[in-house]
Amino acid sequence: MTAKISIQHVQKTFRIKRNLGHLKEVLQPVSALQDINLDVKQGEFMVIVGPSGCGKSTLLDLLAGLTKPNSGQILLDGKAIAGPNLDRGIVFQQYALFPWKTALANVEFGLETKGVGWKERKQIAQEYINLVGLAGFEHRYPHELSGGMKQRVAIARSLAYDPEVLLMDEPFAALDAQTRETLQSELLRIWETTRKTIIFITHGIEEAVYLGQRVAVMTSRPGRIKEVIEVPFESRTTEEDLRSNPEFVRIRHQIWDLLKDEVHRAQEQEKDKSLKATGSKSKVKGVASDG
Amino acid sequence: MANWGTGEILVRLDNDKRAGSNSANVLRWSIFQLSRGFKVSVAILVFLLLWETAPRLGLVNTTFLPPLSEVLQAWWRLLLSGDLADHAGASLTRSIGGFLLAIAASIPIGLAIGWWKPVAQYLNPLLELFRNTAALAILPVFILLLGLGETSKIAIVFYACAFPLLLNTISGVRNVDPLLIKSARSMGLSPLSLFRKVILPASVPTIFVGIRQAGASSILVLVAAEMVGAKEGLGYLIQYTQFSFQIPEMYAGIISISVIGVIINFLLVLLEKRLTSWKQSYSE
Numbered sequence: 133m134t135a136k137i138s139i140q141h142v143q144k145t146f147r148i149k150r151n152l153g154h155l156k157e158v159l160q161p162v163s164a165l166q167d168i169n170l171d172v173k174q175g176e177f178m179v180i181v182g183p184s185g186c187g188k189s190t191l192l193d194l195l196a197g198l199t200k201p202n203s204g205q206i207l208l209d210g211k212a213i214a215g216p217n218l219d220r221g222i223v224f225q226q227y228a229l230f231p232w233k234t235a236l237a238n239v240e241f242g243l244e245t246k247g248v249g250w251k252e253r254k255q256i257a258q259e260y261i262n263l264v265g266l267a268g269f270e271h272r273y274p275h276e277l278s279g280g281m282k283q284r285v286a287i288a289r290s291l292a293y294d295p296e297v298l299l300m301d302e303p304f305a306a307l308d309a310q311t312r313e314t315l316q317s318e319l320l321r322i323w324e325t326t327r328k329t330i331i332f333i334t335h336g337i338e339e340a341v342y343l344g345q346r347v348a349v350m351t352s353r354p355g356r357i358k359e360v361i362e363v364p365f366e367s368r369t370t371e372e373d374l375r376s377n378p379e380f381v382r383i384r385h386q387i388w389d390l391l392k393d394e395v396h397r398a399q400e401q402e403k404d405k406s407l408k409a410t411g412s413k414s415k416v417k418g419v420a421s422d423g
Numbered sequence: 424m425a426n427w428g429t430g431e432i433l434v435r436l437d438n439d440k441r442a443g444s445n446s447a448n449v450l451r452w453s454i455f456q457l458s459r460g461f462k463v464s465v466a467i468l469v470f471l472l473l474w475e476t477a478p479r480l481g482l483v484n485t486t487f488l489p490p491l492s493e494v495l496q497a498w499w500r501l502l503l504s505g506d507l508a509d510h511a512g513a514s515l516t517r518s519i520g521g522f523l524l525a526i527a528a529s530i531p532i533g534l535a536i537g538w539w540k541p542v543a544q545y546l547n548p549l550l551e552l553f554r555n556t557a558a559l560a561i562l563p564v565f566i567l568l569l570g571l572g573e574t575s576k577i578a579i580v581f582y583a584c585a586f587p588l589l590l591n592t593i594s595g596v597r598n599v600d601p602l603l604i605k606s607a608r609s610m611g612l613s614p615l616s617l618f619r620k621v622i623l624p625a626s627v628p629t630i631f632v633g634i635r636q637a638g639a640s641s642i643l644v645l646v647a648a649e650m651v652g653a654k655e656g657l658g659y660l661i662q663y664t665q666f667s668f669q670i671p672e673m674y675a676g677i678i679s680i681s682v683i684g685v686i687i688n689f690l691l692v693l694l695e696k697r698l699t700s701w702k703q704s705y706s707e
């Protein structure tokens with residue numbers, strides 16, 4: 133079976149402006165992703181976990197075609213990704229809803245671009261609004277919705293135009309436990325009926341094991357794929373007590389072990405960075421008092 | 424006082440939920456309306472009362488500040504004679520003309536400049552310079568170039584309106600949330616529809632800041648311009664009545680200008696509210 137998505141030796145470096153205290157700005161390269169290799173099969177549910185700041189959102193932007201890798205390539209159906217397209221639907225970490233459009237109009241947005249007629253568009257959008265449990269809120273503006281509701285509108289928006297691949301960046305992070313569980317099983321149901329290829333980013337190990345057929349664990353920055361773990365459950369929606377299944381618990385532990393050191397290292401990096409930042413600040417102060 | 428006001432709102436909402444509202448509630452509702460109207464107008468009423476009484480009590484010289492009632496009588500005379508309508512009409516034609524011309528020119532140009540990033544970077548300092556050059560300071564230039572007629576009046580209004588409009592439009596376009604652009608791009612929007620469906624609606628609130636600023640300065644600048652060289656207009660009326668020592672008429676002209684300014688601002692705010700009703704409003 134050929135891969136639906138093939139990420140090959142992908143590397144991404146950002147250049148960030150650093151003020152070194154002499155009014156001189158330097159562009160300092162920050163390596164966000166280093167040599168990522170990952171194949172995702174047609175119809176697969178792939179989950180990516182990794183510590184904060186390891187480059188997960190960066191990887192998703194690359195998959196969406198919003199940015200280009202510095203080296204390496206990403207193939208979709210064997211062809212290099214040229215740019216954004218409606219064949220991939222993205223749920224952003226920060227919702228990214230259009231504030232001047234109602235919930236319904238936001239869900240219609242992609243359909244509009246796709247060229248779906250006015251009446252059909254309304255109907256499809258309403259279906260997806262109902263699907264994410266927001267019936268009755270379709271005429272609200274984003275600022276009149278809670279964080280979790282906004283997130284659900286964003287999910288409905290990306291599902292509505294029926295992309296082949298769904299890219300989801302921590303879509304359930306802002307939800308309460310009950311809503312999250314509902315939407316998790318709803319997502320699994322959608323996946324099992326539509327067989328879309330899904331790449332799902334999360335912080336939650338339990339969520340990762342519950343949703344993913346495979347879970348890719350990333351290292352701290354610069355992000356690499358540390359290991360890909362198979363989650364060998366057949367049908368998740370029918371298995372009632374999956375979470376207490378001993379196999380489930382074992383895999384959860386395995387991922388936690390892999391992640392533990394990386395999270396630790398990521399936190400050390402943060403600390404290091406903030407120390408450096410305060411260091412250079414005090415240097416600036418010193419120069420100022422000398423002059 | 425404030426608590427009492429919100430309490431009344433709650434009562435009203437409750438009553439709306441129930442089917443019929445009886446006369447007691449209607450009474451409460453009108454009391455609430457009255458109290459709100461009172462809050463809005465009390466300061467103005469006190470000011471007007473002071474204006475009426477201070478000259479009458481001899482606290483200020485009646486010759487230079489006649490009591491309000493005399494000013495209103497003069498205003499009424501001006502209205503009946505048709506003079507007021509003529510002057511106000513002349514002023515409004517000039518200021519609305521210049522204002523609309525500025526909107527028609529500045530907003531499209533501003534959108535283009537804002538969208539075309541390098542241009543915006545180069546042009547912004549120059550535009551800031553123009554904006555901060557008081558329009559009245561270059562009125563003589565306009566008069567030299569365009570004469571004393573209508574053209575120079577409309578041109579000065581145009582100038583005063585154009586820069587706030589231009590700068591706000593540019594910054595509106597440039598400060599659209601990049602995440603929204605990213606989100607729209609991810610759905611495969613072409614640059615043109617990205618502009619039409621995302622950049623334009625997202626910058627409407629900032630553009631409106633410019634429209635309000637322009638609306639205010641259109642009147643401000645015009646009145647001053649009419650004092651320099653004009654045969655009609657409210658600025659001319661004020662100037663002329665002052666020279667000929669018709670002091671109540673002079674104040675009548677001033678009042679007319681304030682009222683027109685308030686009305687124009689009110690209309691623009693109303694339009695803005697309609698167009699940006701999606702924005703967060705901090706009412707409870």
Ligand SMILES: Nc1ncnc2c1ncn2[C@@H]1O[C@H](COP(=O)(O)OP(=O)(O)OP(=O)(O)O)[C@@H](O)[C@H]1O
Pocket residue numbers: 146147148162164182183184185186187188189190191225353
């Ligand atoms: N546009 C950018 N310019 C400069 N640096 C960036 C940019 N975007 C991301 N980075 C850096 O790249 C690294 C990875 O960022 P990214 O947002 O992909 O992390 P993440 O894994 O999604 O984190 P989180 O789980 O907290 O969302 C971070 O160190 C971040 O500072």
Ligand SMILES: [Mg+2]
Pocket residue numbers: 188189190225301
């Ligand atoms: Mg992220």
